[in-house]
Amino acid sequence: MQDAGWRIEHRDRTFVLTTSNLAWRHFAQRVAFALLWLAGIMAVAVLVVVVAYVVLQGVKVINPEFLLTPPRGGLSGEGGISTTVVTTLYLVLLTISIAAPLGVGAAIYLVEYAGQMQGQGRLAYLVGVVRFGVELLAGVPSIIFGLFGYALFVTAMHLGFSLLSAALAGACLLLPVVIRASEEALRAVPRSFREGSLALGTTQWQTVWGVVVPAALPGIITSVVLSVGRVISETAVFYVTLGGSYNLPRSILSGGRSMALHLYYLAMDTRAFEKAMGTGAILIVVIVLINLIINFLSHRLAARLGGA
Amino acid sequence: MESVVKLEVQDYHLFYGDFRALRGISVQIPAHHITAIIGPSGCGKSTFLRTFNRMNDLIPGVRVEGQATLDGQDIFEVDVVELRRLVGMVFQRPNPFPKSIFDNVAYGPRAHGVHERARLAGIVERSLRDAALWDEVKDDLGKSALALSGGQQQRLCIARALAVEPQVILMDEPASALDPIATLRIEELIQTLKQKYTIVIVTHNMQQAARASDYTAFLMMDEERAGYLVEYGPTRDIFTNPRHKQTEDYITGRFG
Amino acid sequence: MRYIVDRSMRALLLVSALVSIFVVFLILVFTLRAGLRAFREIGLVDLLMGSVWRPGQEQYGILAMIVGSVFVTILAVAWGVPLSLMGAIFLAEVAPAWVRSVVRPAVELLAGIPSVVYGLFGMVVLVPLVRRIPVPGNTGFGLLSASIVLAVMILPTITNIAEDAIRAVPREYKEGSLALGTTHWQTIVGVILPAARSGIVAAVILGVGRALGETMAMIMVIGNSVVVPRPLASNPLTIVLSQARTLTGNIAVEIAYATGLHESAIFATGVVLFVLIIVVNSLARLLMRGRRR
Numbered sequence: 001m002q003d004a005g006w007r008i009e010h011r012d013r014t015f016v017l018t019t020s021n022l023a024w025r026h027f028a029q030r031v032a033f034a035l036l037w038l039a040g041i042m043a044v045a046v047l048v049v050v051v052a053y054v055v056l057q058g059v060k061v062i063n064p065e066f067l068l069t070p071p072r073g074g075l076s077g078e079g080g081i082s083t084t085v086v087t088t089l090y091l092v093l094l095t096i097s098i099a100a101p102l103g104v105g106a107a108i109y110l111v112e113y114a115g116q117m118q119g120q121g122r123l124a125y126l127v128g129v130v131r132f133g134v135e136l137l138a139g140v141p142s143i144i145f146g147l148f149g150y151a152l153f154v155t156a157m158h159l160g161f162s163l164l165s166a167a168l169a170g171a172c173l174l175l176p177v178v179i180r181a182s183e184e185a186l187r188a189v190p191r192s193f194r195e196g197s198l199a200l201g202t203t204q205w206q207t208v209w210g211v212v213v214p215a216a217l218p219g220i221i222t223s224v225v226l227s228v229g230r231v232i233s234e235t236a237v238f239y240v241t242l243g244g245s246y247n248l249p250r251s252i253l254s255g256g257r258s259m260a261l262h263l264y265y266l267a268m269d270t271r272a273f274e275k276a277m278g279t280g281a282i283l284i285v286v287i288v289l290i291n292l293i294i295n296f297l298s299h300r301l302a303a304r305l306g307g308a
Numbered sequence: 309m310e311s312v313v314k315l316e317v318q319d320y321h322l323f324y325g326d327f328r329a330l331r332g333i334s335v336q337i338p339a340h341h342i343t344a345i346i347g348p349s350g351c352g353k354s355t356f357l358r359t360f361n362r363m364n365d366l367i368p369g370v371r372v373e374g375q376a377t378l379d380g381q382d383i384f385e386v387d388v389v390e391l392r393r394l395v396g397m398v399f400q401r402p403n404p405f406p407k408s409i410f411d412n413v414a415y416g417p418r419a420h421g422v423h424e425r426a427r428l429a430g431i432v433e434r435s436l437r438d439a440a441l442w443d444e445v446k447d448d449l450g451k452s453a454l455a456l457s458g459g460q461q462q463r464l465c466i467a468r469a470l471a472v473e474p475q476v477i478l479m480d481e482p483a484s485a486l487d488p489i490a491t492l493r494i495e496e497l498i499q500t501l502k503q504k505y506t507i508v509i510v511t512h513n514m515q516q517a518a519r520a521s522d523y524t525a526f527l528m529m530d531e532e533r534a535g536y537l538v539e540y541g542p543t544r545d546i547f548t549n550p551r552h553k554q555t556e557d558y559i560t561g562r563f564g
Numbered sequence: 565m566r567y568i569v570d571r572s573m574r575a576l577l578l579v580s581a582l583v584s585i586f587v588v589f590l591i592l593v594f595t596l597r598a599g600l601r602a603f604r605e606i607g608l609v610d611l612l613m614g615s616v617w618r619p620g621q622e623q624y625g626i627l628a629m630i631v632g633s634v635f636v637t638i639l640a641v642a643w644g645v646p647l648s649l650m651g652a653i654f655l656a657e658v659a660p661a662w663v664r665s666v667v668r669p670a671v672e673l674l675a676g677i678p679s680v681v682y683g684l685f686g687m688v689v690l691v692p693l694v695r696r697i698p699v700p701g702n703t704g705f706g707l708l709s710a711s712i713v714l715a716v717m718i719l720p721t722i723t724n725i726a727e728d729a730i731r732a733v734p735r736e737y738k739e740g741s742l743a744l745g746t747t748h749w750q751t752i753v754g755v756i757l758p759a760a761r762s763g764i765v766a767a768v769i770l771g772v773g774r775a776l777g778e779t780m781a782m783i784m785v786i787g788n789s790v791v792v793p794r795p796l797a798s799n800p801l802t803i804v805l806s807q808a809r810t811l812t813g814n815i816a817v818e819i820a821y822a823t824g825l826h827e828s829a830i831f832a833t834g835v836v837l838f839v840l841i842i843v844v845n846s847l848a849r850l851l852m853r854g855r856r857r
Contacts (some may be wrong), residue, residue: 021421022390029749036658039650042672043723046716050677050685058686104579113574114581126582136709139845140838143812144591147834150819151594172587172773179584203570233678236779236812264680264780270571280681287676295669306725361743368661393745402735405755418742419754445722474746 051284058281061274069245071262081279083248087163090249091238094167094232097176100224102171103178106130110179111186112194117123132212138176142236149241161243161255169241170234174227181226185301186212186221201203218301220296222294229290232283235260311498314339314394314476314506315360320374321489322355323362331534332374335525342498342507344521344543346514350556352535353510355505357478361510362388378476380434393420396469396477401485402461409436409445412453412464416472416561431471439467440497444484466497473480475519477501479509483516495520512537518547529563595838599831606825611832616792617814619822620832624829626836630794632707632808633837635793636786639711639804640718643788644775645768648719652726652764657752668727675720686713691785699805701796705787708804713785714759714775722771729763730756762851769848779812788813811837 049215072079095177159165189212197207213220235258243255244265257265259279266276294307315337322330330352337343345353358364359376362383376383383391393416404412413432419547422428436442441463441519445451453464462482469477477497483491496521498507511517517524526548539546539555550556602611606624614625639787651671655664686709733756741751757764787807796802809817814833822830 022387024421025389025747025750026387026420028746034656036650037652039647040654040659040663040667042647043651043674043719044667046669046719047674050682050716051673053689054681054685055629065665102580102583103576106584107575109574109581113577130581130585130803133588133851136588136842136845137584139773139841140591141779141812141841143777143779143815144595144834147593147815147819147831148591149833151598152590156594167809172591175587189730203566205570205573205581206566209573229676233676235678235680236816239780239816257657259677263684264784266688267680267784273684274682278690280678280684283678287678288673291669291676293675361741363743366739366742382759389745389747391745392743397743399736399740401736401744403734403740405737405740406759414753415741419741419744419750421747468740469744 014083015192032123054277054284055281057274057277058279061278061280066275070248081259081262081275081282083246084257086277087242087249088232088260089257090117090163090256091166091170091226091242091258094163094252095170096227098167099171099174099178099227101142103175103223103227104182104220105176106134106212107179107182107186108208111183112204123281134179136171140173142173142234143240145169145235146240148172149237154241158257159253161241163242163252163254163256165247166242167239167252169237170231172198173234173237176226177230178223180217181223182220185223188219188301189215194303217243218297221270222297222301223292225290225297229287229294232258232286232290233260235264236238239264312339313337314379315508316375316380317359318335318375320359320376320564321372322352322359323371324367325369325371326533328532330359331530331536333527333535333537335537335540337447337506337508338523339403340502340504341504341522342502342509342520343523343525344517345508345510345527346512346517346558347527347535347538348529349512350533351529353512353527355533356527357480357508357510358397360476360478361391361392361397363397365497388556393472393474393475395478397478398462398465398469398479398482400481402458402465404456404461404463406452408450408455409453409456409464410449413471416468418483422473432467435467435471436464437461438470438501440493440500441467457490459486462490462494463497466476466494466501474505476506476508479507481510481512484512485520491516518543526552526558528558567592574732580783592838595831595834599828599833599835602832603835606650606829606832607853612836616793619818619826619829620635622825624825625736625834626811626829626833627812628790629809629814629833630836632786633776633810633812633840636707636710636714636782636808636810637772639707640714641768642774644713644715644718644771644809645722646713647760648722648771649764649769651719651723652730652767653752655723655727655756656730656749671720671723674716675724679717679778679781680784682713682717683781686710686781686785694805699796699799699802702802702805703787703798703836705785706805706807707793709784709806710808711787712783713781714778717778717781718771718774721774722767725767725770726760726764729760729767732763766848766851769844769851773821773848774846776837776841776844777812777814779810782810783813783816786813788812791813811840 007022041281067080069080069081071081110127146169149165153159153165153168154161195209195213238258238261240244242258242261244257245255246257260283263276264277265280266272266300313336318334320330320333338496345357347353355364365388375537405415410432412433414428417428436445441460444460449512453461456464463517483494495516502505508541516560521543524543526536526538528547530536539550539552545553547559551557568713602624611624611626614624615627616625617628659667674832680841690709691704694709695702735754737759738751741755788809789807790809791807793806793808795805796805802848815830819830
């Protein structure tokens with residue numbers, strides 16, 4: 001609004017100049033962004049192509065017989081995959097029951113207790129070493145865990161090719177995964193929860209078990225679900241510890257074949273590609289389900305802490 | 309008093325989705341003067357300032373109504389990239405790039421196509437002189453910009469903005485993150501800059517507005533939390549003879 | 565009573581934490597010990613530089629496998645890194661929210677697919693395609709097929725970490741650049757990418773580590789013949805059609821029936837692989853820590 005004391009005389013008519021390279025800069029951006037869009041589309045396309053191909057080829061062989069009869073061996077991979085499904089299940093349960101307590105326990109220690117190490121120099125140093133160890137483990141490839149499992153569990157401890165050897169080796173593989181994800185979940189719990197509990201005169205363990213862990217539970221469960229996914233897709237580590245028998249394992253000292261391994265044998269030994277595709281299709285469906293569960297849990301985690 | 313209008317908004321509204329952040333603002337910003345925008349925190353001063361270089365476009369879901377012009381041209385019709393060259397901005401917290409002093413100031417000219425070393429060196433020196441920083445850094449232009457003090461970094465950001473030869477400089481509380489001495493230097497600098505540029509400065513410091521600006525716009529927040537213009541005019545009038553009670557209350561410190 | 569529980573739980577948890585470091589220690593000890601015999605009897609130089617691997621004749625040279633691993637990794641990086649980085653920039657700066665909500669989960673899903681499924685796809689689809697290239701001796705299995713499969717497998721790793729690094733660049737840099745009248749692309753290239761540089765490099769190096777460690781998919785498409793890769797014809801590019809064997813493949817394929825010195829040589833292969841990956845990962849960690857400063 002103009003005021004009485006001052007007036008506008010005329011408008012300065014300097015037009016907006018264009019610098020010489022403006023058109024070029026806009027063009028360069030358009031080209032660059034087109035390429036970037038292409039990259040994004042390609043990433044999705046790759047996923048779609050691989051998944052669609054495997055699933056479409058795989059459903060041709062999937063029927064109740066495929067799922068419910070055991071493999072019968074033979075030159076062209078006769079039979080179904082029932083025993084492998086059960087073996088996979090056993091493997092998952094056994095591996096998780098070893099890895100989860102150890103991993104979550106380690107995470108709890110690192111987050112809840114390690115912070116207390118003021119003045120106790122030796123233990124603080126130890127925590128640093130543990131962290132380093134976890135990071136190192138995270139970078140070790142699956143086959144090395146398999147080799148290690150072969151050396152220690154299969155051979156030295158005379159457990160032979162068995163569910164137990166495989167589960168122990170697999171647990172070593174999973175340890176960093178569980179620890180990292182659980183650590184994140186525990187760290188996300190607000191300080192106020194712990195302080196509130198301690199202020200009531202509880203011991204640290206009571207606080208951890210009664211307040212912190214329940215609050216971090218979705219995140220911890222996520223890490224367990226993640227591990228389940230890893231066990232199902234992992235192959236190399238089990239290849240050298242589980243053995244190749246397609247029969248149903250009768251005890252944890254028996255060997256067997258997980259679905260992923262069965263796929264490998266079908267493709268490599270008997271060249272039964274269709275059945276391999278079928279197995280692959282089922283694996284993909286399971287992994288997709290697991291991913292959905294993880295996403296759902298992550299949202300619940302965010303919601304729960306957001307409303308806290 | 310005669311003034312040439314450099315920037316103008318007429319009945320300008322800004323929405324974030326359904327929420328109205330600015331309501332019906334009409335202002336004429338005169339060229340080669342310093343216009344201050346004051347008001348209580350949260351009333352939309354920065355949002356209003358960012359209108360002039362369309363930085364608000366970066367926010368998803370933002371919508372504007374009304375007119376905004378530079379030299380009579382609708383700023384929403386011109387190329388936004390070119391607009392931002394002509395209307396430069398200095399931010400509240402100094403934000404030098406993690407590069408050398410030289411590369412910070414030369415960044416703009418380089419982006420606009422200047423590549424000859426000699427020409428760039430000339431632009432860098434001139435910009436640093438205009439920003440009153442040359443003498444302090446001339447011996448080591450290769451030093452990292454992050455090694456400078458807060459006040460120096462802010463003057464570097466001013467030099468960086470000057471290097472692309474803008475016509476308007478928008479300043480969003482440029483001295484609020486600085487100590488009093490650095491603040492004073494910035495204020496002196498702004499006074500020299502108005503000879504070549506048009507300056508619009510947002511400040512929450514009323515004394516600064518009173519002593520440093522030629523015109524002042526007072527914004528406030530209404531019941532629906534939209535910012536609106538209460539009063540606008542020459543600074544002396546606003547501070548000694550405000551026409552609205554709210555202006556008087558704010559200036560005398562009764563609230564805000 | 566509470567305090568006894570508290571103390572004992574604290575001790576128990578400490579033990580769990582120590583298990584990880586204990587496991588690392590065990591792995592090092594066991595693999596080194598098992599491989600020691602090979603190092604001693606075959607000699608480090610002969611083992612690493614020998615290009616003949618014939619266990620039946622007591623010849624254990626893993627040069628072919630080292631070259632195979634390195635070569636397939638380099639190729640996978642060549643295909644995978646540009647695509648991954650472009651994908652990361654796309655997700656962080658260019659993609660609208662709804663596109664990102666489709667692409668990012670897609671990339672994460674790619675990471676979860678079992679390696680044997682990729683290997684199977686490679687065997688059934690990719691290898692026949694590559695075999696069409698009219699070069700004598702081209703079986704379709706080899707470095708080209710394997711590196712393409714590997715590139716797809718490391719894409720999620722690199723894209724995710726690089727995207728996070730780009731997103732972590734402070735907004736002020738981006739705003740400062742745009743306020744000078746630069747285009748979005750100029751801002752990305754001039755300010756954002758340089759600022760995210762160490763995170764991006766770390767992402768690539770982690771991808772390299774992942775590529776070096778892949779086993780099953782490699783066995784399925786790379787051919788596994790113990791040859792130092794060489795061009796199949798006069799055109800030097802045909803080297804990518806050569807079959808090869810990776811260090812990881814060497815371990816997996818032979819361990820089941822290896823005994824004595826042969827077995828020890830396999831463990832020695834494991835040690836070499838282990839060292840290679842530790843070096844690569846340490847580099848990544850060093851770079852990431854540098855950035856946080």
